[in-house]
Amino acid sequence: MPRIYINDWPPFSPPDQSRRNNVIEAAKLIVNAAMTAPNAGGVSQVEAEIVYGMEEQEQIARKMEDLAHEESQEHISHLYKYEAVMVREADCIVFLGDFRTIETPMDAGCGFCYGVDDCRWLYTKHPSYMGLIDATDRRSKTVVKGPLCGVRVQDFGYAIGSAMWMAYHLMIDARPYYTVGVAGQKLGYCPNSPIVVGILLAALSKNPFVDVNTAYHLVNMSKLIDAVRKTYILFRQSGGDYRISDPWAEIFRERKKKEKKEEK
Amino acid sequence: MAIKFEKLQEETLIDVAKLCATSVLKAPQITGRVKFEMEILKMDELPNLIEALMILGRLHMFCMLSAAAYSTVLQEGKPVVILLIGASGLRTSELNWNCGACGFKTCGEFNAYSKTIKEPPPGALIHGPVCNWKMIDYAQGCTWACATAWANNITNRIEIASGMAAKAIGYLENCDVVHGLPLGPMEELYWYSRRFINQFMTYDMWKERLQDMFGVLFQTFVGDGRADIKITDDWWMRRHTNKVQPINMEEFEEMNKGIARDIEELKKRVKGGK
Numbered sequence: 247m248p249r250i251y252i253n254d255w256p257p258f259s260p261p262d263q264s265r266r267n268n269v270i271e272a273a274k275l276i277v278n279a280a281m282t283a284p285n286a287g288g289v290s291q292v293e294a295e296i297v298y299g300m301e302e303q304e305q306i307a308r309k310m311e312d313l314a315h316e317e318s319q320e321h322i323s324h325l326y327k328y329e330a331v332m333v334r335e336a337d338c339i340v341f342l343g344d345f346r347t348i349e350t351p352m353d354a355g356c357g358f359c360y361g362v363d364d365c366r367w368l369y370t371k372h373p374s375y376m377g378l379i380d381a382t383d384r385r386s387k388t389v390v391k392g393p394l395c396g397v398r399v400q401d402f403g404y405a406i407g408s409a410m411w412m413a414y415h416l417m418i419d420a421r422p423y424y425t426v427g428v429a430g431q432k433l434g435y436c437p438n439s440p441i442v443v444g445i446l447l448a449a450l451s452k453n454p455f456v457d458v459n460t461a462y463h464l465v466n467m468s469k470l471i472d473a474v475r476k477t478y479i480l481f482r483q484s485g486g487d488y489r490i491s492d493p494w495a496e497i498f499r500e501r502k503k504k505e506k507k508e509e510k
Numbered sequence: 511m512a513i514k515f516e517k518l519q520e521e522t523l524i525d526v527a528k529l530c531a532t533s534v535l536k537a538p539q540i541t542g543r544v545k546f547e548m549e550i551l552k553m554d555e556l557p558n559l560i561e562a563l564m565i566l567g568r569l570h571m572f573c574m575l576s577a578a579a580y581s582t583v584l585q586e587g588k589p590v591v592i593l594l595i596g597a598s599g600l601r602t603s604e605l606n607w608n609c610g611a612c613g614f615k616t617c618g619e620f621n622a623y624s625k626t627i628k629e630p631p632p633g634a635l636i637h638g639p640v641c642n643w644k645m646i647d648y649a650q651g652c653t654w655a656c657a658t659a660w661a662n663n664i665t666n667r668i669e670i671a672s673g674m675a676a677k678a679i680g681y682l683e684n685c686d687v688v689h690g691l692p693l694g695p696m697e698e699l700y701w702y703s704r705r706f707i708n709q710f711m712t713y714d715m716w717k718e719r720l721q722d723m724f725g726v727l728f729q730t731f732v733g734d735g736r737a738d739i740k741i742t743d744d745w746w747m748r749r750h751t752n753k754v755q756p757i758n759m760e761e762f763e764e765m766n767k768g769i770a771r772d773i774e775e776l777k778k779r780v781k782g783g784k
Contacts, residue, residue, distance in 0.1 A: 284668050358638045358639065394642055407651070411653065424607070
């Protein structure tokens, strides 16, 4: 009878990979929840990508660290660095993007983006022709090339919330992140969306996205384990040869000597 | 003694509304800074809401659709309650992420502009502008409420219409954004495949709107250089055109003023009655 053995340690070992596979299956359902979330008029606008694997997660985490050092503001820089650790600790990442936030807005004059009852802010800040927005220039001095259509952003929030709801009900730990989304977008995930959010997923004994300490990029489980590896190796070399220094070996030798004496 | 369930329906919906409100507060947030405020509207408060929706419906047809939905359940005596989900603090950003999603280079510039929009114009659906990240968090709260209703087998649909109408007549007045989550009636999919629309939207009216809005579907040979569209079965006998015409802006402005005036009067009446 086939058996699936699951254990979350060591990371990426076959038993851990079995556990991660469960999360990947959950991620598919989580994306379904995002795709079926409420939205204005039922118009398709959300795209999603599921990303997992040591190399892929490392690439995203490194991108976040690059962004941390490009960022002039300390508090944002810290967000990138701390949350990069969480990307490494996650089992899987779901990227969600909304591809209608600039190019195909709702055109409802809702007031979300500029507080007025027309869409002038969007249409004057992005080049447009006959009411058609030309979104081909994707260069931007800001992280997000705003303004964005507010109704679409709201719908995007519904998608993220629905994804989170499904994760919650599947007992998968999850949190949505701005920083992960920015890095993912720059790496080409959800390529059609001007705004992307990254949802980190994990099914570990301890939720890796809560109870996070300050200086998390320096003080975290991975660093502590590495510190043990680094220091214990040195410590080991400072002791004697076990074949000689082991007190039980000495006791054994003494016992043998005694036995021989008694025999004589 | 047996209790007829019909008598318990409104009470049950209120119980579910409480659970939905609890979910709003439990929903995840990216910013962790959105403060929610909620109210539950019972059946006896629906007539004022319907009146407000009908006033706003002169500008937005979807408000008229909501008015029709609430009027129908009132006439049929089927309970519906509305969870109003409001949030404040969306019009300012203390995040200092300077992400640019709002179209301003910094949160400071956004905040300075936001202060200049004292009151939303009557046609606006919410009192904007809002920080995009806070709006996402607000929406996460709303969708958790929807999911809770769904999990409790209560048909529902998150609405801008009932939220904007309620706010316009004084409910959760100090919130930047208010959406309504109608819960009930206890039947399948009342808010989708909307049977009540048939009462005021005849097939011919619908067909006319279709041809107005999607003329390209009925377009004749474009090489003729005319915007002729096929309206009837014998379209070659009676030709129609889909000419682009400017909207009379004076009439449009006048209509907006009328809406603002009527909403204000209704609001005074509602406040007087509270």
